[in-house]
Amino acid sequence: MLPRGRFAPTPSGALHVGSARTALASALSAWSAGGRWVLRVEDLDAVRAAPGATAAMLDDLRWLGLDWDEGPGVGGPSAPYAQRDRAPLYAATLDWLRARGLVYPCACSRRDIELASQAPHGAEPVYPGTCRDHDPDAVLARARSLGRGVSWRFRTYPDASPVVVRDLLRGFFSQQVHREVGDFVVMRADGVASYQLAVVVDDVAMDITEVVRGDDLLASTPRQVLLYEALGATLPTWAHLPLVLGGDGERLAKRSGSMGIAALRERGVSAGWLRGWLLESLGARDQGALRASAEGFSLAAVDASPVVWRAPG
Incomplete structure (x- = not known):
């Protein structure tokens, strides 16, 4: 190719x-x-x-x-x-991930995450997994009670090996995503796909x-x-x-x-x-x-x- x-x-x-x-x-x-x-x-x-x-x-x-x-x-x-103009493709991908249990709803606000995180002041907080193991229907109900939408997060695992990226200019870059980032957003609470999801879906679809x-x-x-x-x-x-x-x-x-x-x-x-x-x-x-x-x-x-x-x- x-x-x-x-x-x-x-x-x-x-x-x-x-x-x-x-x-x-x-x-x-x-x-x-x-x-x-x-x-x-x-x-x-x-x-x-x-x-x-x-x-x-x-x-x-x-x-x-x-x-x-x-x-x-x-x-x-x-x-x-x-x-x-590609939002339907992102929504369909989210549905595919949901059907396989790879994502879950999260009712946390950014402030909630900052308060629960141990990150130094000014650093991007690592998501602490607050909604990870809760019943999805309960999370959706909590979000409604707070007048919020839910975001959708991709599951990462503490015992997973670091992800190693081979870059043509930088050589090898390694990151244990669960520890360094946490479960990350793929669909925002306002229904807009995250950068991470959209860029991958588009690059795959466009070969x-x-x-x-x-x-x-x-x-x-x-x-x-x-x-x-x-x-x-x-x-x-x-x-x-x-x-x-x-x-x-x-x-x-x-x-x-x-x-x-x-x-x-x-x-x-x-x-x-x-x-x-x-x-x-x-x-x-x-x-x-x-x-x-x-x-x-x-x-x-x-x-x-x-x-x-x-x-x-």
Whole structure:
């Protein structure tokens, strides 16, 4: 099977240099082996989605010369390519997991979990298993009495072996999910699928064979491995790219408007210059068209150290 890569941005702000670098690395890797590159918009969270952000991101990608093989405006066999239109698939997957006893309802609020957790202040609390062994009907009744919905959590086990992820850039990453995360949410109390569930369901449904993304998502990968295994699906290869840092050593984030692609365009930075910088940062040769530049590209050869943004001029 030819490789299928994907770029799956969240439209919560402007596309920035770091995200563009991730998109390019994913595309080059797929194209280098004659594969296809898929664009999927992860717009499940209506609160985080910024008005007009999706259209702006697509325009910035096209400006850079990153034309996807499947996705919004192009179509393809795995449509729809926006998560907001894929909710029935997530609900069906939850039903499948429920029927096999792999998930259970939870009536706990975030505050409940924080109070019951022993996590240091500011740390993400580990779910203590409050609702794990309760009768599901009793949990649902408690949630109704509190005026809440229930979330659904995936069962993890204290005696399970650590999940080991092999990453093309990071090597091996290990996590005992029960101890370090706890039973994790796959469907929120508002009925919206969690990132962990949606990303796995979509990658499986779209036959994605390689996942390239920022290394801030590495720690979530073991949870996704557990979902792949529960669904009987083949694991993709993973490559978690290092962050792009500003000259001050701080991470370029979506809130860094000056590093947004749109802002760079407004300042007169050319698509050719930016493509060249991105290609150089990935160890790829600039051969004009990006598909030509994919020849000989290998994710395994990308430097695993953070990259410092160098402004033109």
